[in-house]
Amino acid sequence: MAPQESPADVDVDVLIVGAGPVGLNLAYQLQRYSNPPLSSAAKPISVHIIEKYPKPKQETFGRAVTFWPRSMEVLSQMGLGDQITQQCVAVRQSAAYDKSGTEVFGRGWSFLEGIEDSRFKFASVLRQRFVEDIFRAELKKFGVEVSENNSFVDLEVDESVPAGEKGRVKATILDTSGGEGKEKKYTVKCRYLIGCDGSRTLVRGAAGIESEGDRTEDKWVRIDGVLKSTTMPKPRAYGAIESPVYGNVLWIPLDHGATRIGFAMNEDRRKLYKELNQDVFIEEAKLSVKPFEIEYERVDWASVYSVGQRVAKNFWAKEAVFLAGDAAHSHSSGAGQGMNAGMHDAVNLGWKLGLVLTGVLKRDVLETYTLERQPNAAKLIKYDEDISVLVSGRLPKDYAGDRSEDPNVVLGKILQQAKGFNTGLTIGFGPNVAVLRDDSGEEDLAATVAKRSIVPGPAIPGYRAPDVQVLTPALWEPVWLQNLMPNVARFYVVVFAGKSAQAKEAFLTMKADIQKKSRLSPSKAPLVEAKSNGVHLNGDSSSAQEWPVDFLTILPEKVGNAWFELGTDPLGRVYYDAEGSANSRYQVNVDSGAVFVLRPDGWIGARFELGSKSVVDDIDSYLGGLLH
Structure with a gap:
């Protein structure tokens, strides 16, 4: 409107x-x-x-x-990835400098250079x-x-x-x-x-x-602008300058040729000025990046704010x-x-x-x-409490390590350890009606969850569906799996067809059983073998509304035609896993295959064995718990 x-x-x-x-x-x-x-x-x-x-x-x-x-x-799955990458600065490099201006490694934003398990191996x-x-x-x-x-x-x-x-x-x-x-x-x-x-x-x-939460006495300055000149050695890197006065100073190359500088402004520094205005922020920014020099051509925005977590x-x-x-x-x-x-x-x-x-x-x-x-937000708040103190140049009160350690070194370690969470690639959800997973067999659930935070994350319900390359039929051109499953509020049933004869037989059985479930959109998996007067027989003839579900079939090898491999049409669109990388990343036995139900948001909702006699009933039951 x-x-x-x-x-x-x-x-x-x-x-x-x-x-x-x-x-x-x-x-x-x-x-x-x-x-x-x-x-x-x-x-x-x-x-x-x-x-x-x-x-x-x-x-x-x-x-x-x-x-x-x-x-x-x-x-990207919402159709906006190209518009963002057309304009963004793709930052693939980090740089950290100690108080003397000497580059130190493994600190600051160093995790940025080790991003894996995603097409987007950079900060956008x-x-x-x-x-x-x-x-x-x-x-x-x-x-x-x-x-x-x-x-x-x-x-x-x-x-x-x-x-x-x-x-x-x-x-x-x-x-x-x-x-x-x-x-x-x-x-x-x-x-x-x-x-x-x-x-x-x-x-x-x-x-x-x-x-819940509180606001600290810490105040941070952020200033965005175009630099006329700088002696910063790597101005296009995600930078950290370790200042004894301003804490861990942030340096980010921005779009349209601009740069962001951020730092903690302690009470002693604030007391030096009657008023905190843009001129003050510019002067303080110049001091915060010492021993490097900067000169501004233009300042787009500058502000000071209190740090808090709620x-x-x-x-x-x-x-x-x-x-x-x-x-x-x-x-x-x-x-x-x-x-x-x-x-x-x-x-x-x-x-x-x-x-x-x-x-x-x-x-x-x-x-x-x-x-x-909410649990992921609470985790972020706890994580941010430590990060914000370290950025300000202090160790957290509850830090269990050596209290004489350099806060900049500790900051680098924590950012590196939290790489999966920082990048978002291991953000997971517990079992619920939309996440069909049984954790009851885990003796130490806390240890299991911690292990699941390591990149690459597990290909299990509650975690993101990994992005892998598969080949298109006929052309054998590589395409990213996530590109094949745009977020249009539809579920995707991804069938990894196995190599064995038993798996091929299981695929045929699964396909036949799907025809008996009208809500699973049989029109997307036509049963061409059974006809009556030229009309497809779809089993259940009820008037139940068709569920928003699409199918993809992943064959374990590069072939000339899917029919020759399966003995029938695939379920939905078909792609080939020529190198076995897709099966491997999804932790699928290439001989026996597996079936995944992916939610519209790109997280795995359920996983089933292709050879299970109840696989279609299980899919129907999972989706039936969510959909009318």
């Missing part, structure tokens, strides 16, 4: 408060999942997205700059303002624009309205677009409200959601109000996780809410948003 020219009551499916990357991402997903040509939904999901500040004002904020590999994978640096431009342009294609100068005031949840029905939530919005003295309020009635309104969120309090106890309330991004969890920028954690929230909630609103997914599945994202 277009921005409101004058306040008027609005009646929509979803109200999104906050038009930063998280809110824009969610609005984009809900439109993408319910509009042609990617959706056959009878009616597109209606969205009203508001933002307190106009875009020019938003652009004066520095904010986040880095996407790590997993974020780029999920954004693109300032938030340009990320927002991409999302806004995509939303405009769906006819959705941000209603700027509109602030959230309060909300009311009408318990008499059934959960999920229109009008359950009533939000009061203040429109200030008319200028001072002409402010007006209007009401938004909606099924669901999503608070993406940042660390100073009003939605969280209005929804009655408590949070996490909401629940990410949704009253079966109607969600929190995402900084509204759900706020932390420092020390590990560069802010925008990434927000993207993970958005991709987790987006498909679930989208499919609920289009009537496909059971509403109970919405509970898994908190179950999956």
